[in-house]
Amino acid sequence: MGFSKLVFLISVHILFSLIPISSEFELTPQEIPKIFFKFAKKAEVFDWMVGIRRKIHENPELGYEEFETSKLIREKLDELGIPYKHPFAVTGVVGYIGSGKPPFVALRADMDALAMQEMVEWEHKSKIHGKMHGCGHDAHVAMLLGAAKIIQEHKQMLKGTVVLVFQPAEEGGGGGKKMLDAGALENVEAIFALHVDPDLLLGEVASRAGPIFAGSGFFEAVISGKGGHAAIPQHSIDPILAASNVIVSLQHLVSREADPLDSQVVSVGHFQGGGAFNVIPDSVTIGGTFRAFSKKVFAQLKKRIEEVIVRQAAVQRCNATVNFNEDEKPFFPPTINDKDLHEYFHKVAADLLGSSRVKDAQMRMGGEDFSFYQQVMPGYMYLLGLQDETGENLASAHSPYFKVNEDALPYGAALQASLAVRYLLEHQPEVPLRNSNKHDEL
Known part of the structure; x- marks a missing residue:
């Protein structure tokens, strides 16, 4: 071996020995949810999500009026270094993490509040008379931004593109349909969303294949x-x-x-x-x-x-x-969860929470405009528990006494991030085989 070649090999060995190799990039897919949850529970990450949730809660905005909420989302995406497009459907924001190439998977959060007076007395009560986040959309936005923070921190794991959908006007305004009509979900192959549920225990989730909302x-x-x-x-x-x-x-x-x-x-x-x-x-x-x-x-x-x-x-x-006021209040189709995504969700959620905490949901007569996305692509919605171990009876959604248990934020953020990242890993495009009948010329 020549002297110059020996020097080159030694230099390469020294160079690679100085590069830190993270064990996270050697993880099996089954380990990803726990790693993400550990990250989401870090004090600085948890406090970051809580701060976002409380700011949105104090300043609720009705459908297609979510201008300050949209501005806050864009500021946080800028802070994370995540590119986005805006506006879609007046106030909607769509962010992108990854290669910008297939496969594409989407995570959705709704942004709008309700026209009702908040009756919960706490430090961060709504400052806008007659408006409140009485359905948890403030928490949905905070958790999707939390998921974005997790994915961006671990973006070396990505094998495709995660699309972050911040949607206006779920409460009767059909914002999901307008997001689709505006082309916000081009190339997306599947989409996931969650909804907080005061009847489920903290750390539990519930869903089902087929119809879940009417x-x-x-x-x-x-x-x-x-x-x-x-x-x-x-x-x-x-x-x-x-x-x-x-x-x-x-x-x-x-x-x-x-x-x-x-x-x-x-x-x-x-x-x-x-x-x-x-x-x-x-x-x-x-x-x-x-x-x-x-x-x-x-x-x-x-x-x-x-x-x-x-x-x-x-x-x-x-x-x-x-x-029937279809222009102002479009009909929502039934929310029907994709069967294959149900099996996938159960697998990912069980890896994070344990299979005993992944429950079967009953069908509910409430409507959800997530159903518009499911009309054009496989989609999956699940419920995230809020009830803590004190057993306090929490008010139902659309009640002026509704409140969110902020301890649920790391669960939702980690699970959403896990669903997206693992979906990309498991849905890589097939590489076409070379034509076996074609021979290289001699």
């Missing part, structure tokens, strides 16, 4: 009669009486027309008409929601709601017009 829609009807003095009703056509009969008849759609084994809901939540005790008004407005777990049943329910309102009003000599 399809949902809204309706409004104006029932018109003829107003007059309440003391001489024979000279009037009473729309309040007609509306009352309509509401009773609508309940028969579920109790007498629906299969008892096929869950459906029709609820009237709005009734407005008249302003004096002794006056029969000219008209009454009612409104409500309807839910079902299949497109076919949902369409049939919509048809029958209109028929019942118009015909029952006519029995009482009134006219009725029905509006």
Whole structure:
């Protein structure tokens, strides 16, 4: 061996001996969730997520008005060195971590608050009268940013691209559909999302394959009669009486027309008409929601709601017009979890939490616009527990007393990050084999 070659080999050996080799890059996929969870529980990471959650909670914004929330998200992505595109659907933000090449997997968080007054008294209570994060979307954003921080710290593990979807207007505004229409999820092969659940224990998750949330829609009807003095009703056509009969008849759609084994809901939540005790008004407005777990049943329910309102009003000599407000409040399809992603989720969640803490979820009549993503790609939504060991009964979502147990943040961040990173590892594009019939020329 020549002297110069010997010097070269010694130099290479010295160089590689100085490069630290992290054991994390030799991990099996099964070890990734625990490593990510350990990182998420670090005080500086946990406090970072908590700070984000509390700032968003103090400054709630309704659908398509999440301008400050969107600004905060972009500031945090800049802080992490993660590129993004903005805006999508008015306030939406989409970040990217990885190679920018296939495969692409997405993680989604919704950003909007609810139009309700917070009744929980604590230091970081909503500062905006009549608005609060009563469904946990502030925590969803904090956990997705936490997942971004985890993935960015371990981006050497990535074999593809993670797409971070911060979506506006889940609460009835159909922000998910508008994100899709704007091209926010081009090339994405699968998408995951979580929702906090006050009924599950901290450190537990729950989900199921197939339908998990119902399809949902809204309706409004104006029932018109003829107003007059309440003391001489024979000279009037009473729309309040007609509306009352309509509401009773609508309940028969579920109790007498629906299969008892096929869950459906029709609820009237709005009734407005008249302003004096002794006056029969000219008209009454009612409104409500309807839910079902299949497109076919949902369409049939919509048809029958209109028929019942118009015909029952006519029995009482009134006219009725029905509006489903699809432009303002688009119908949400049923949320249907992909079967293969369910098996994958159970595997990853069990590696993080233990299989005993991965529960089977019951179907729920609530709607979720995550379903719009599932119309065009495999998607999976799961529930994340908030209940701590004290056993305190937490208020349900959409309650003015709803609150988030911030100890859940590391669980959600680590699990979301694990689902994305392992998905990319397990879905690498196949390398085409060379044509065995083709021979190199001699």
